[in-house]
Each structure stands twice: as C-alpha cells, then as structure tokens.
Amino acid sequence: MTALIVAQLRDRRRSVLAWGLPLGLMSALVVAIYPSVEEALAEAIRSYPEALKEAFGIGDLSNVEQYLEAEMLSLIVPLAAGYLAVRSVASGLSGAAESGRLDVLLSAPVSRRRVVASGFAATAVELAAVLAVSLALTACGSWLSGAGLSLGAALAGFANVWPLALVFAALGIVVTGASLRTNVVTGSVAGVLVAMYVADLVGRLDPGLDWVRYGSVFRYYGAAVEDGIDPLAFGGVTAVAVGLAALGALAFERHDLTR
Amino acid sequence: MATIETEDLTKFYGAKRGIEDVTLSVEPGEVFGFLGPNGAGKTTTIRTMLDLLHPSRGSARLFGLDSRRESVAIRRRIGNLPGDFGFGKRASGREALSLLARLRGIEGGGRAERLAERFHADLDRPLGELSRGNRQKVGLILALFHNPELLVLDEPTSGLDPLMQEEFLALVGEERERGCTVFVSSHELDEVERVCDRVGIIRDGRLVAVEGVAELLGKAQRRVSVEFAEPVDAAELRSLPGVTELETADGRVVFRASGDLDAIVKALARYRVTDVEIAHPTLEEVFLTYYEERL
Numbered sequence: 001m002t003a004l005i006v007a008q009l010r011d012r013r014r015s016v017l018a019w020g021l022p023l024g025l026m027s028a029l030v031v032a033i034y035p036s037v038e039e040a041l042a043e044a045i046r047s048y049p050e051a052l053k054e055a056f057g058i059g060d061l062s063n064v065e066q067y068l069e070a071e072m073l074s075l076i077v078p079l080a081a082g083y084l085a086v087r088s089v090a091s092g093l094s095g096a097a098e099s100g101r102l103d104v105l106l107s108a109p110v111s112r113r114r115v116v117a118s119g120f121a122a123t124a125v126e127l128a129a130v131l132a133v134s135l136a137l138t139a140c141g142s143w144l145s146g147a148g149l150s151l152g153a154a155l156a157g158f159a160n161v162w163p164l165a166l167v168f169a170a171l172g173i174v175v176t177g178a179s180l181r182t183n184v185v186t187g188s189v190a191g192v193l194v195a196m197y198v199a200d201l202v203g204r205l206d207p208g209l210d211w212v213r214y215g216s217v218f219r220y221y222g223a224a225v226e227d228g229i230d231p232l233a234f235g236g237v238t239a240v241a242v243g244l245a246a247l248g249a250l251a252f253e254r255h256d257l258t259r
Numbered sequence: 260m261a262t263i264e265t266e267d268l269t270k271f272y273g274a275k276r277g278i279e280d281v282t283l284s285v286e287p288g289e290v291f292g293f294l295g296p297n298g299a300g301k302t303t304t305i306r307t308m309l310d311l312l313h314p315s316r317g318s319a320r321l322f323g324l325d326s327r328r329e330s331v332a333i334r335r336r337i338g339n340l341p342g343d344f345g346f347g348k349r350a351s352g353r354e355a356l357s358l359l360a361r362l363r364g365i366e367g368g369g370r371a372e373r374l375a376e377r378f379h380a381d382l383d384r385p386l387g388e389l390s391r392g393n394r395q396k397v398g399l400i401l402a403l404f405h406n407p408e409l410l411v412l413d414e415p416t417s418g419l420d421p422l423m424q425e426e427f428l429a430l431v432g433e434e435r436e437r438g439c440t441v442f443v444s445s446h447e448l449d450e451v452e453r454v455c456d457r458v459g460i461i462r463d464g465r466l467v468a469v470e471g472v473a474e475l476l477g478k479a480q481r482r483v484s485v486e487f488a489e490p491v492d493a494a495e496l497r498s499l500p501g502v503t504e505l506e507t508a509d510g511r512v513v514f515r516a517s518g519d520l521d522a523i524v525k526a527l528a529r530y531r532v533t534d535v536e537i538a539h540p541t542l543e544e545v546f547l548t549y550y551e552e553r554l
Contacts, residue, residue, distance in 0.1 A: 003361035011349065100345030104355065104401060106311060107339035108362040109331050257311040258272075259343075 004110070004118035005125070008092055012126050019084050020133025023077055027134055028141025030071045031149050034064040041067070051205055065153040068138070069225040073157045077134065078221065079197060081161045084130060085123055085169035086189040090182045092119035093173065097180040097257055106257070116173060116249040123169045124162075131158045153225045160224035163237040167217045168193050170244035177251020180258065260323050262287045262409055262440040263308065267317035270307050277303035278464045280317065285442055285457075290435050292455035292472070293444040294545075300464040301444040302342050305413050309339060321409065335363070338407035342414050342444075344398030348387025352397035356382065356404065363405050371404040377430075378423060391418035399427065403434075410434060412443045416450060428454050448545060452476065462546060479540035480517040485527055486510055486534035499523050 042062060045053070093116065096102040105115060135158040142149035168189055175185045196216035203213035213219040217240070220233040263285040270277035278300040285291040295301050306312040308319045310330035319326040321333045346355045352375075356368050375382050380396035381389065389397070395418045402410060410431075416424045431441055431454045445451050451458055451472070458475050460467045470478070480503075487510050496512060497505045499522055505514035516523055527535075 003358060007354070007358045010354075011347070096347070099347045100341060100343060101347045101350075103311060103339075103341040104344070104346050104359070104398075105362075107309070107334060107337070107341070107402070108359050109335040110362050111331050254313070256272075256313055257306070 001114050001118050001121075004105075004115065005122045008118060008122035009125060012088065012122065015084070015088070016126060016129045016133060019080065020130040021137070023072075023080055023130065024134035024137025026076065027068060027072045027138040030141075031064055031068055031138055031147045032141040032145035034067050034147050035145060064142070064147045064149050065157075065225045068149065068154065069157060069223055073161065073225060074223070075197075077131075077158070078161050078164055078218070079193065081127060081130065081165035082168040082193045083190055085127055085165040086172040086193070087186055088123040088126055089119050089169045089172040090176065090185040090189075092122065093176045093252070094180045094182045094185050098182060098259060100259060102257060103259070112253045113249050116245070116252050120169060120173060120245045124166055127162055127165050127169075131161055134158060153228075156229045157225035160221065160229055160234065163234055163241060164217055164221050166241035167237060167244065170241040170248060173245050173248030174251065175248075177248050177255055180255070260287075261285060261320075262289070263291075263319070263321055263442060264323075265304075265308065265317065265319045268304065268307055268314055268319055269316045270303050270312055271315045276464045277312075278307070278461070281461070281464075281466045282317075283459050283466060283469055285440060287440055288435065288438050289457065290431060290441040290443065290455045292451035292458040293442065293461065294446065294448065294451050294458050295444075295461035296446055296546075299461045301446075301461060302413055303464070304461065305342075305411055305442070305444060309334070309337075309411065336407060337409045337411060338402035338405065340395075340398045340402040340410075340412045340415050342417075344395055346386050346397075346401075349385050351385055352380065352382035352400065355386070355397070355401060359401055360404070365405055369404040369406065371400050374400045374403055378426060392420060392423070395419055396423065403430075406437070406439075408439060410439055410441045410443075412441065414444055414446070416445070416447070424450070448541065449539075460546065467546070475545060476540060477519070478517060479545040480515045481540050481544070482513070482538040483516050483523070484511060484513045484534075484536040484538075485532055487512065488531040488533050491530050496523075496526060499526055 093102070096105070102115070106112065135154055138154055138158075139149065139151055141147070142154075171189045171192060172185050175188055179185060196218055199212045200216040200218035200221075203210045203216070203219070217237060220237050222230055222233060224230070261284040263283070265284075266282050268281040269279050281300070281304055293301050293304065303312065307314050308321065308326055310326050310333075313327065322336060324333050326333060356371050360366075360368055371382070374380070378396040378399065380400055381393060382397065382400070386394055386397065395415070399415060402412065416427055419427060428450065431443070434441055441454075443451070443455065455472055457469060457471050459469045460475075468475075491507075491512060493505060493507050493512065496502060496514065501516050501518040501520075502523060503515045503517075505512065507513075
C-alpha cells in the first residue's frame with residue numbers, strides 16, 4: 001500500500017504548494033498586520049452585537065492568536081481544507097476511474113479496498129502538509145512583523161482543521177461508492193461542507209435552533225487557538241472520518257467501474 | 260483445467276443489456292480471439308471477467324479461481340491492456356511501470372526496456388503528451404513486462420501504425436510459444452485470423468459462435484468474381500451448393516459462396532476462365548453466415 005500512497009503523493013506535490021502557499025500567505029498577512037490594527041479593531045469589536053461575535057467565534061480579539069482564529073481558522077482555512085480534501089479523494093478515485101488509471105491499477109494484484117485506503121491516507125498526508133506549509137508561513141509572518149504569535153496556539157489551530165477536513169474526504173469516498181463522476185463527488189460533498197457550516201452558524205446564532213448543529217461536524221471543531229485541542233473531539237472526529245471512509249470503501253467494492 | 264471459463268455470464272446496466280449468457284472456455288496456451296463490432300459486448304465481457312464489473316448473473320473462473328472472490332490472486336497472474344488505455348496525463352510510462360512493478364513485487368522493470376525498444380515506445384514523456392498509438396504502446400508494455408500467464412488485450416492494435424501492428428502480432432506468437440494464454444478482443448478479422456487458434460463471435464451481447472479460425476473462414480461467405488472467355492450457363496452455377504446472389508454481366512459472373520468451394524471450382528473449371536478473384540470475407544460477411552445459421 002505504501003507504493004500506492006507514495007505514487008499519489010508524488011502526483012499531489014503541486015497541490016500542497018498550490019493550497020499551502022495562498023493559505024499560509026493570507027494567514028501570515030493577517031498575523032503581520034495585527035500590530036497595526038490592534039487598537040482600531042478592539043474598538044470595532046466592542047460595537048459588534050454579542051450574537052454576531054458568538055456566531056463567528058469573535059472574542060475580544062485582544063491578541064494575535066484570537067485574530068488569526070477569527071480571520072482564518074474559523075472560516076477560510078476549514079472550508080478550503082475541506083474542499084481540498086474532497087477534491088483530492090475525488091481525483092484519486094473517480095478521476096482515476098475516468099482517466100483509465102484505475103483500470104490499470106486494478107490489473108495488478110491490489111484490492112479495491114487498498115486503493116481506497118491509500119487514497120484516503122494520501123489525502124490525510126496531503127492535508128497535513130498543506131496545513132504545515134500554512135503554519136510555517138504564518139510563523140514567518142509573525143517573526144518578520146514581530147506580532148508575537150504563540151507557535152503552540154497556532155499549531156493547535158491549524159492541526160485542529162485536519163480531522164474536520166478528513167471527514168469531507170471520507171464523505172467523498174462514500175459518494176464515490178455511488179457515483180464515479182468527479183463533478184458529482186466534488187459538487188455534492190462541497191454542498192454538504194457549506195450546508196454543515198451554515199447549520200452550525202445558524203445553530204449558534206439562534207439557541208432555539210441549536211439542535212441543527214448536531215448534524216454538523218463544525219459543532220465539534222471548537223476554537224483550538226484559544227482553548228487548545230480537545231482530544232476527545234479531535235479523536236472522535238478522526239474516528240468518524242475513518243469509519244465513513246471504511247463504509248465508502250465497502251460501497252466502492254460493490255460498484256461497477258465504468259468509464 | 261481451462262484458463263478462462265465463463266458460464267452464463269450476464270451483465271445488465273440497469274435495464275440495458277450488456278452481455279447475456281456468455282459461456283466460453285479458453286484452454287492454456289491458446290490464443291483466443293473475441294470478435295465483434297463496436298458495442299457488441301467485448302469490453303463488457305472482459306471487464307466482467309476481471310471483476311471491474313460485477314455480473315448480473317453467471318460466473319467467470321480464471322485459472323479455476325472465482326473472478327469475484329479471488330480477483331487479487333487472479334490479477335497476480337495476468338497482464339491486462341484495457342480498451343482506450345490511460346493512466347492520467349501527468350505520469351510518464353516509466354512512473355506507471357515503476358508503480359506496477361512495486362505492486363507486483365518485481366525488482367526493476369522486468370522486460371519493459373526490451374519491449375520499449377522493440378515498440379519504439381517513449382517511457383519518459385508524460386502520457387498526456389503522447390499520441391493514442393504511442394500511449395497504446397506503453398499500455399502493451401505495462402500488460403507484458405512481468406511475463407504473465409494470461410494476457411487479456413482489449414482492442415490492442417487500435418491506434419498502432421501498420422509496422423507496429425505487425426510487431427504486435429509477432430509478439431503474440433512469441434507469447435504463445437512461451438506458453439502464455441492470450442485473450443484478445445478485436446473487430447479486425449485479419450488480425451484475429453493471423454494470430455488466433457479459435458475465435459468467439461459476439462454480437463448484441465450474445466456469443467454467436469466459437470470456432471477454429473479455419474472453420475470460421477471456411478463457413479464465411481466470400482464474394483467470388485470470375486471472368487470467362489466463353490458463355491456460361493448461369494442457371495447451372497446458381498444451382499451449385501453455397502452459391503447465392505449470382506449476377507452476370509459482360510462475360511463476368513459475380514456471386515457469394517459459402518462452405519466447401521470444391522464443387523464450385525470443379526463447375527467453373529469446365530469453362531475457359533480468364534480471371535478469378537475471391538475476396539477475403541469481411542467481418543460483416545462472417546457475421547451474416549452465423550446469423551443465417553441461427554435463423
């Protein structure tokens with residue numbers, strides 16, 4: 001299986017930079033400008049309605065870590081990483097089926113389950129690499145600007161995105177078990193990603209609708225920059241992702257490979 | 260034990276029939292041609308045999324192993340060239356080869372370099388930059404590099420230039436000598452005739468016939484054109500066994516003939532013949548023969 005993972009990672013080298021660089025540069029910029037906007041920001045935040053602050057996880061923004069959380073890690077990074085995750089598994093499975101690559105791979109003595117597992121594992125590594133590149137650039141931004149970002153807090157914030165994004169990779173595998181069209185897989189799971197985000201947002205805005213958050217993985221995302229990683233949520237969400245991927249692998253095994 | 264054995268192999272795509280009740284057997288060391296027009300069910304049969312599609316009913320056994328439950332063990336022993344071979348656009352043939360060699364536990368590339376030299380294949384350029392024919396050469400190398408016991412080739416010469424087609428046909432002969440069983444699908448009668456021991460004909464998803472190549476061609480209708488130096492009795496020729504659609508014009512008689520030509524040749528020899536042409540049967544003519552037999 002290692003050979004399959006390595007081959008897929010080789011194909012995704014560009015993707016690590018294509019996603020890691022912009023996310024990292026944006027985060028670095030956010031961190032770098034914090035010292036110059038700190039005062040004005042604090043004043044503006046004080047005027048925001050409490051519900052809005054609650055919904056978007058906007059605290060006092062009295063330090064750069066909270067600013068990074070509010071600007072990048074509560075919306076842009078998780079949504080981008082979730083989309084990248086589903087796009088990666090879709091290109092590794094349905095994309096490979098469409099291009100004929102899967103026919104060739106499955107002419108070799110390797111089971112479909114292994115192909116799925118390697119695709120999921122390669123996506124997990126790719127996500128980790130993208131988040132690591134983003135973290136490294138963010139740290140550089142802080143160092144260059146003297147913003148004083150806590151590396152531990154930033155590490156927790158970026159690392160916390162990983163299991164969340166993996167859930168969408170796993171959902172991509174589940175959908176691949178029903179359709180081998182890349183557009184269908186990517187489009188439907190991207191829709192679920194947005195729907196889950198909105199459901200979580202609505203639930204936080206209106207306590208009466210809190211129940212809708214139970215259907216969203218974002219409910220368990222938290223704010224790791226401020227609170228640190230919740231091991232239970234981190235492990236639970238990762239386990240859900242692995243479980244969904246296993247279900248998807250079973251469905252994929254029963255699926256006809258047509259082109 | 261047969262290398263390939265299918266029994267009532269059937270595949271429906273929803274309500275649409277792919278193949279139905281395909282029962283055939285391919286013996287070890289045999290080169291078996293699977294002949295049919297586009298859309299007849301050749302690829303569906305191959306993909307169902309190789310567990311890429313799941314049969315709606317019936318079964319396939321390769322090397323005595325069940326194609327569904329033991330597909331990994333089967334694939335250890337086969338080489339497969341899928342129809343319209345592809346491996347993504349960015350990967351080169353060498354990268355694909357390296358991955359497949361590792362999956363098969365083969366050190367180096369087996370005989371890939373020798374094959375690449377023989378087929379003038381470029382293993383280093385990204386496959387997306389290669390023409391269809393050059394991509395097909397890479398596909399052939401990937402199917403052959405590990406000396407499989409069974410080669411499954413779906414339209415292997417499509418896109419190859421005539422010289423490479425010749426090289427391919429020679430290679431199939433060598434594979435047979437090595438003891439390899441070859442299952443090759445094609446819609447080119449010439450190609451099948453030259454390398455295959457037996458031929459299965461599929462049309463509209465059903466196996467119409469399985470015959471030795473000589474029997475197949477012997478039964479097929481051929482178009483015969485004979486020019487005579489003297490008047491002939493057209494009615495006599497028309498009454499000969501196997502003669503149909505006979506027409507005469509300007510001292511030339513044109514007709515279709517099927518089966519044993521002995522009686523026809525002897526009847527023609529009673530006249531002074533100045534020219535004879537017996538056209539090779541086309542695939543459609545072969546099919547026509549078998550359809551008429553079944554009606």
